[in-house]
Structures are given as C-alpha cells and as structure tokens.
Amino acid sequence: MAHSKLGLVIMALLVGGGAGLGAAGFRELIFLFTWIFTGHRQFGQQGHAASLHLPFAGFYFVLFVPIIGGLLYGPLIHRFAREARGHGVPEVMLAVAENGGRIRPPVTIVKALASAICIGTGGSVGREGPIVQVGSAFASSLGQLVRMTETRLRVIVACGAAGGIAATFNAPLTGLFFGFEIVLREFSLDALLATSLSAVAADLVSRALFGGGPFFASIPHGLTVGNDSTYLLVALLGLVAGLIGYGFKTFLYGMEDRVDQLWGQRPEWLRPAVGGVSLGLLLLALPQMYGVGYPVMDQVLAGHEVLWFVLILMLGKIAASSLTLSIGGSGGVFAPSLFTGAAAGEAFGIVVHHLFGPAVGPPAMYGVLAMGGVFAGAAQAPLTSIASVAEMTGNFTLTLPIMLVTGIASALSRRLTYGSIYTTKLLRRGIDIERPKATAALRSILVSDVMQPLSDLGGRAELRNADEPAEPVPTVIQAVKSLVGPVRGSRRPQVLFADEDLAQALRQLVLFGRDGLPVLSQDSELTGWLTRNNVLQALAQEVSSSTASIQQGARAVDPDYGESSHASARSPQPGTPLVGYELLEMEVAVGSPAANRRVREVQWPPATVPVAITRRGEIRALRPETTLTPGERVTVLVPSG
Secondary structure (H helix, E strand, O other), X not given: OOOXXXXXXXXXXXXXXXXXXXXXXXXXXXXXXXXXXXXXXXXXXXXXXXXXXXXXXXXXXXXXXXXXXXXXXXXXXHHHOHHHOEOOHHHHHHHHHXXXXXXOOHHHHHHHHHHHHHHHOOOOOEXXXXXXXXXXXXXXXXXXXXXXXXXXXXXHHHHHHHXXXXXXXXXXXXXXXXXXXXXXXXXXXXXXXXXXXXXXXXXXXXXXXXXXXOOOOOOOOOOXXXXXXXXXXXXXXXXXXXXXXXXXXXXXXXXHHHHHHHHOOOOHHHHHHHHHHHHHHHHHHOHHHOOOOHHHHHHHHOOOOOHHHHHHHHHHHHHHHHHHHHXXXXXXXXXXXXXXXXXXXXXXXXXXXXXXXXXXXXXXXXXXXXXXXXXXXXXXXXXXXXXXXXXXXXOHHHHHHHHHHHHHHHHHHHHHOOOOOOHHHHHOOOOOOOOOXXXXXXXXXXXXXXXEEHHHOOOHHHHOOOOOOOOOHHHHHHHHHHHOOOEEEXXXXXXXXXXXXXXXXXXXXXXXXXXXXXXXXXXXXXXXXXXXXXXHHHHHXXXXXXXXXXXXXXXXXXXXXXXXXXXXXXXXXXXXXXXXXXXXXXXXXXXXXXXXXXXXXXXXXXXXXXXXXXEXXXXXXXXXXXXXXXXXXXXXXXXXX
C-alpha cells in the first residue's frame, strides 16, 4: 500500500488532516502562552499596556517576560531537538534535499512547545515556520512508520508543509506552492496530486474550526489599480520591496554572526534567557513588536498610523525578528516578512498619494502588494508570494500588480545575492541545495537495474518472507563459520527497495552501506545486493560529487556524525532495518571448505547468502564466478535471532 498511488493519496489526506489539526492546536497554544503572561490572547496592538496577570509590574513586565521564556524553551530545545531552534523551514528543506525526507519524531512536539513559548513571551517571529516544521515532522514520522520509499517520503514531507501553510492562512494554493517551490523544489504529477490533496484536506479542517473567510479579513476589499500609468509606481514598489527583502535577510544573518561572536562558547541552553534582556529592552521601547504582530499589521493597513511611525514599525520588526532568532528563539520569518512588507508598502503609498493625488490608489493597496514583494525578495519564491497575498487578503483583482511586484522583487534579490532567507542558513553550514544536481542522471536509473541478483548466489527461495530461519540461528552461524572461517564483525543491515532510484539509494549507501545493502522487491522479497561500486560503475562522475554533500547534510542535522567508525551508529535518521537478518564479516581461512572455490560451487547453509567481498581494500558485490581466496573478507547475510 505504501508503494502504490492509492497509498500515496491516503497518506496525503491523512497528513493534510493532521497538519490542519496541528495548525489549529499550535495557534491555540500560542494564544494560551500569550494569555498566561499578558492576560490577552494577542498583545502589542495596545501599545504600552500592563499585563492583566502581572499588574504590579505595569508595562515594565516586558523587560523580564522574554527572560522567563528563554529559561523555558532554551533548555527544551538544547536537550531534546536542537534542530527546532530558528525558523524551521531550512531544516525541512535539508531533510527533503539531502536526508531522504527523514525528520526525527521529537521535533514535532519540541518545535510546537518551544515556538509557542517563544512567541507567547514576546518573541517577534511568525507561527508559519514552526507549523511547517511540525507538519513536516508529523508527515515524516507517519511515512517512516509505514516504510515508504525515500522518493515517496520526500513528497509526503512536502505535503506536511503544504498542509500547515494552507490551514494557517485558509490558503490552499499558498500551501501548494510553498510545498513545491520552497520545500520539494521539483515537479512531478504524483507530487502535485499529493500536495494538492494535503493542502485541501488541511484547509477544510481549518475552515471547519475557524470559518472560511480571508485570513486578513480587516484589510479593505475592492482594491484596484485605477489606471495603467500606476503600474510604473507598482514596478518601482517591486524594486523597493526587493531591496527591503534582501536587506531583511542580510540584517538577520549579520546579527546572528554578531551574537555568535559575543556569546562565544558559553552554554547554548542559556543563550535565549540572556538574550532576552536585549529583547525586553526593545519591547519596552516598541511594544508593538510583541509576538507575531498581525493585529498591529491590520492597524497599519487600515491607515491608523502616521508615516514616521509606520517606518519605525518596519525597521523595528526587522530588528526584533532578527534579534529573536539570533539569541536562539524559535519561530518563522514568513510573518515578519509580511509585516515588514505591509509597513513598507503603506509608507510608499502614503508618499505617492501625497505626491500624485488619489488617482494612484489608496496606500493600503501598496501595503498589500509589498507584503508579497518583501517576502519574494527575502525567500526568492514569487509563486508562493503571489498566491499568499491574493488568498490571504481576498483581493484577487490585484493578481496582475502582485505578479509584477513579486517578479521584480524576486529577480532583483537573485541578482543581488545567491541564496534566499531560507537557503542561506544552509549555505552557512556548507550545504548548497540549489547547486546543479550531479545526481540528476542517477534519478533515471533504478536500483533493480544495477544490483547484483541474489538468485545468482543461492538462497533466494529460503530468504523469501523468512521471518523465522529454517534452522536455529547458532546452527546456521556455526555452519557458515565451518565453511568459510572466523567471524571478524557483525551488524544489522538496512534495506533498499528495488524501485528506488540510485540518487535515493546513494544516500543510504553513504550512511549505512559500507559493504553494500540488501534490496527488497515491492512484495518484500529479498532479491538483490547493491554496493557503492555498482553505483560507481553506473555513473562515476555524478556519484563522486554527491557523496560529500550527503555527508554534509547528515552533519548539519547531527554535528557528531562521522565520529564513529560506522556512520549508522550515530545518524539521527535511521534507515529501514532488515528484520530477521544480520551481516557477518568473515575471513576466509586457509584450508576451509570455501577456500579457493568459486561462490557458486560452495554449498551455503539454508537461508544464507554471501553478498560482498573485500579485495585489495575495495568492497565489491560477489558474483557466482568469484573465487574466495584465503585471507580475504567475505560479508554473509545470515538469519538473526
């Protein structure tokens, strides 16, 4: 079922429904922590207001609330899921691009709790990044539970991201484009079907719980571009928005570098609490930066703020969001980008309205357009930006000017810098998921095309669906020892699937397949053995450039990767284990029955198959005509108790 199209459809619907419920639960969790510390479900739009639960502190309570929050979520992230720190989306992109869609299950709970606490205690970040990571982690856990192939698992993770965005904003198209353009970064009809179903399912759940109106319902409707000459101003706004989006990304990572230098080697779990002092001072000066900030954004677009204060809010949001993430906070950059764009566009609209009169349109129109423009400039994702502004505001009449603004902003940002606000976080770790894929040709070759068939080596019939060995395990192992020689090592193998492509199999081989890996058919029949040498023979140049990037991806998730002699012992993303078997590495002894004989001539015990040989320091798959020379090491797949 997990390998069929029907199975993919069912999984997409389940993931979409789960992401919708997760988005709803996460939203209420943020409201809960905000209410605990402020006495309000949302805070900031009131300006300098006291907490209803801490009246003795007056409006100075914002000085110490971020410190309390840091003491709560800092140790939580450090102890249970360090990848939950930051805005979350880059970790999902990394999991899809380099780690086969595998995300550790604890990320779901830790990210939700840490982000809710961070936002509820004043962190000026968004809830969209966390819900993308939560939805993707849930999807990954579900996919691994049913043992989906890595190709399918990557699609399901994108479904989790799409469902989270769709449910958060009542915007299924935005979720669909986010899943494709930012997370999956490739197109296929199966992926399109699954991601669409997930986004629709998540949106239906959200509509059932919160209603079906546009997310930004308070923004004026019926906004239109009055005349064609106004498109010149719209194009100029695109340039401004692109520069601001680029500036947001540059300022964010510049502040991260500065905070890293100041913090040095001090304990990371304490960093959010100590950094909370600076965040508290900023909130004392500008309380409108408390939390996500959507109510303040509504006030800006409604024209309730004067020009100079709108500019302060724009700059303040960039500073507050960058500071929150730099000190180790957990939250997204999508909402801060929208907030910054709304303020920048409103300011632009006020200026051009003053210069050219009402014929150029209301300032709110430019605020709506710049929302998409700044996000497009920061994320370099024009399709997601177009869909998000149109769906979230309900102003579909602005589709054409939105396309113009986001296209110009995205193009300008790409001209100015390599890497978006999401991919730059990975680039700083040495991981470039936008590089030209050397593995592109590998995706056209299946594991079944290059594997060594086990039927050539004997034992295939006995291995078929063999949950229990035909003979007691000690008897089989002793028989193999008597036949070949002493055992020099043993371990549990991971498995590949015959219908996977070599690009997916390569990652598993790098992490788990020192001697190679067994291959299962679609009906779970053990049918072949694949080594790195098989892949090298298929496409040597492409493989040589891919191995390093896969290892970099594993190190980005687990800094300790590579410290063990076996990568699989420390990798945080386990593969699929082969139940009921283990690998024995044996040295061919002088005078043993197998010595100086061809593999096909040896009478191997039932349910036992020789799979690989180490010869002159190189591990190769065994072939029937291979001669077993004394002193060489042979890897044998045997039943395990």
